[in-house]
Amino acid sequence: MNCDTVYNLLPLHLSGELPGEERAALELHLRECAPCAAMVRAESDLDNALRTAMLEETPDVSAVLGCVHARIAAPWWKRLPRLTVVRAASVAAVLALAMFASIALPRLYVHQSERNMALAAASDHYQDLVLQRHPDWERKPEDVARFLQTQFPQRKNLLSSITPEGAALEKVRLCNLRGTEYAHFVFKTGDVETSIFLLPTSASPEAHTPYQAAHLRNAEYGLDVAGFSSAGLTGIVVGGHDSVPAGQIADRLSTTL
Amino acid sequence: MGLGKVSFFPAHESAMAEDCASEFESVAFPHAAGLLRYALRLAGEKTRAEDLVQETLLLAWRNFHQFERGTNCRAWLFRILTNVHYKRLRQSGQHPELHxxxxxxxxxxxxxxxxxxxxxxxxxxxxxxxxxxxxxxxxxxxxxxxxxxxxxxxxxxxxxxxxxxxxxxxxxxxxxxxxxxxxx
CATH class of the missing domain: 1.10.10.10 (Winged helix-like DNA-binding domain superfamily/Winged helix DNA-binding domain)
Structure with a gap:
């Protein structure tokens, strides 16, 4: 083996992929050729220094994984991308749908970010109430009071303000919606469960998403989602579309909170 | 009616989907840090890099049925991320070269x-x-x-x-x- 061959095989040698025979020949050459040995050592050192420098900074993937988990955990989310098929539908069908939407659903979500947040809330609601994935709920009155004091220190009568008519608080926990922590309240009226997500007042101002009271209805899967914002709070209401007037609740909260 | 499984889908579909999602998360999520590191190199900016990784993982999830169990999941994910990045570059008409x-x-x-x-x-x-x-x-x-x-x-x-x-x-x-x- 000569010096040119060593140079050509260097990438394979450094990545440890050189087959046994060639590796032996290369190592033999390195023992006899000081310039080649120095070159290999220098390249190896360069690789090590680069690897060390780059791995010093570990990126935080928790927000990304939280979003992806929220999208895939509930099986119906994976069908959402297929909505792109709608784009290929006939112009007439799209126009008809748009006309229907403009008449029947005047406050349909128009911004993708709002839609994504609403879907994340619906996903969390689904995971909590149907799959029962989360064990970290506060249920006892004293624990709930402590939670409210921590997350909403400026809101003394928050719980009574947000409780839907005839319902009672069942539990509350902090959840992560697309990288932002929300307080997830679950209220029960008989068997009917309503989720209200509130952005804690302790959250940074940039975390607030400026919602208008807006609705996202997905009759196929039985959910109605409504976002709202008041002067001091941002939130999302989720419930079964045939049992929870999410839109009405959101409208009320947007004016009373 | 409460929000039980009845109001979403049959229980078996829900259980199967949950199993599949768990399997996907167990094989794909461990590579997320490497994907994000690579995406940061390609996209150069954190928000775009995170978006790139998110799209990659969701694309991988949608095509998970095509993934051959036991093969190199990491290489598969990196290939998807690379393709998504190139596709975005093409769509935006950007040229990444800078000497x-x-x-x-x-x-x-x-x-x-x-x-x-x-x-x-x-x-x-x-x-x-x-x-x-x-x-x-x-x-x-x-x-x-x-x-x-x-x-x-x-x-x-x-x-x-x-x-x-x-x-x-x-x-x-x-x-x-x-x-x-x-x-x-």
Whole structure:
């Protein structure tokens, strides 16, 4: 083996992929050729220094994984991308749908970010109430009071303000919606469960998403989602579309909170 | 009616989907940090990089039924991320190439920094093609063959790119050192 061959095989040698025979020949050459040995050592050192420098900074993937988990955990989310098929539908069908939407659903979500947040809330609601994935709920009155004091220190009568008519608080926990922590309240009226997500007042101002009271209805899967914002709070209401007037609740909260 | 499984789908579908999601998360999520590191190199900016990783994982999830169990999930995910990145570049009409010579002004006033910081700065001044191949080989530890598959180029091309990338990195480091010495 000569010096040119060593140079050509260097990438394979450094990545440890050189087959046994060639590796032996290369190592033999390195023992006899000081310039080649120095070159290999220098390249190896360069690789090590680069690897060390780059791995010093570990990126935080928790927000990304939280979003992806929220999208895939509930099986119906994976069908959402297929909505792109709608784009290929006939112009007439799209126009008809748009006309229907403009008449029947005047406050349909128009911004993708709002839609994504609403879907994340619906996903969390689904995971909590149907799959029962989360064990970290506060249920006892004293624990709930402590939670409210921590997350909403400026809101003394928050719980009574947000409780839907005839319902009672069942539990509350902090959840992560697309990288932002929300307080997830679950209220029960008989068997009917309503989720209200509130952005804690302790959250940074940039975390607030400026919602208008807006609705996202997905009759196929039985959910109605409504976002709202008041002067001091941002939130999302989720419930079964045939049992929870999410839109009405959101409208009320947007004016009373 | 409460929000029981009845109001969503039959219980068996829900259970199967949950199993599949759990399996996907167990094989794909461990590679997320590496994907984000690679995406940061490609996209250059955190929000776009996170978006790139998110789209990659969701795309992988939608195509998980095509993934052959027991094969290299990491290489599969990196290939998807690379493809998504290229697709976005094509759609935006961007050209990622930026050569060392075009950034000479960056050497004007080097500050005193650690060796690792110097290395990161030198690395950042390489062309995107060189950064990409070095990142995959040295930082993520992919084999030449795997990189060739990822980038859809012959193995010989990967090897020559790697050699040139290492030479460029060395040149960039030396140029920075010389500029620092000239500044003393």
């Amino acid at each position: 060392v010579e075009e950034q000479e002004h960056a050497l004007a006033a080097p500050e005193k920094v650690s060796a690792s910081q110097e290395m990161r700065e030198a690395f950042a001044r390489l062309t995107s093609e060189h950064r990409q191949v070095l990142h995959l080989a040295v930082i993520e530890g992919f084999e030449i063959r795997e990189i060739a598959e990822l980038l859809q180029v012959p193995q010989g091309t990967v090897m020559s790119r790697l050699s040139r990338a290492r030479a460029s990195l060395r040149t960039a480091l030396q140029a920075r050192t010389m500029a620092a010495e000239g500044n003393l």
